[in-house]
């Protein structure tokens with residue numbers, strides 16, 4: 001369990017940032033589900049509960065999720081269920097249980113960039129930006145490659161688009177971390193593929209996506225179901241070469257790669273409506 005000498009409940013993001021940066025050992029606390037698993041010694045715990053970041057808003061061209069929005073809100077939001085093929089709501093719905101999802105937050109999850117995240121992989125195949133208080137607005141793909149900095153994640157925004165998407169994951173047991181996960185999206189005929197829980201951070205697979213964009217256009221012209229399976233198998237090969245998989249206590253690299261190919265095939269079938 002973490003310990004904190006002092007506790008602050010700022011009323012604005014500006015005030016929170018001032019307290020956060022006043023000392024190296026001051027930290028943001030959000031849902032605290034992850035923090036409580038460790039033994040971090042915090043000087044001042046900066047609680048964002050009263051800063052007004054618990055929202056899911058439709059801005060017209062995007063949907064925004066405030067940093068203090070819980071996974072349960074993401075799961076049950078009609079806005080998120082009706083947009084992006086509902087993959088964001090469905091992706092978080094499989095994490096542990098409702099009480100847990102009532103607590104954990106969008107900000108704590110996206111800021112932490114966990115490799116096993118069920119939320120980041122689908123966000124990667126959408127047009128997602130991360131709004132940081134100091135660093136400004138960053139595309140998620142860029143944010144995923146950045147080191148941790150002393151900053152506050154304010155909100156995550158996802159641009160609306162005529163997208164068809166699928167999120168697939170594989171777990172050894174229901175309440176465990178996914179051993180590999182994959183998201184696929186198609187916007188105006190162009191595909192995006194992301195693979196997470198490799199077990200490293202989620203990455204995009206542009207070569208696989210490029211192949212699918214070309215090959216599935218041919219498939220749609222022919223409407224031959226065999227061609228879809230052949231294309232999925234070829235895309236799986238490209239994915240295996242393009243994305244690096246690793247081993248840990250949950251699965252070996254070769255097993256993750258095999259499962260990722262199966263998930264890709266399922267995602268293609270879902271997106272193509274077969």
Ligand SMILES: Cc1cc2nc3c(=O)[nH]c(=O)nc-3n(C[C@H](O)[C@H](O)[C@H](O)COP(=O)(O)OP(=O)(O)OC[C@H]3O[C@@H](n4cnc5c(N)ncnc54)[C@H](O)[C@@H]3O)c2cc1C
Pocket residue numbers: 027028029030031032033034035036037048067095096103104105106107108109110111112114116117118119151152153154175176177178
């Ligand atoms: C036992 C367990 C099992 C889990 N299983 C899964 C799973 O299967 N799939 C999955 O996707 N996730 C899983 N998670 C992760 C979980 O979903 C959350 O991502 C995680 O708990 C972080 O969210 P939080 O609100 O609890 O953050 P906290 O624990 O409060 O904070 C985590 C870190 O983020 C920082 N932080 C928090 N908010 C901000 C902010 N707005 N700006 C800057 N920094 C911030 C904190 O300082 C801290 O360093 C699991 C977590 C636990 C504890």
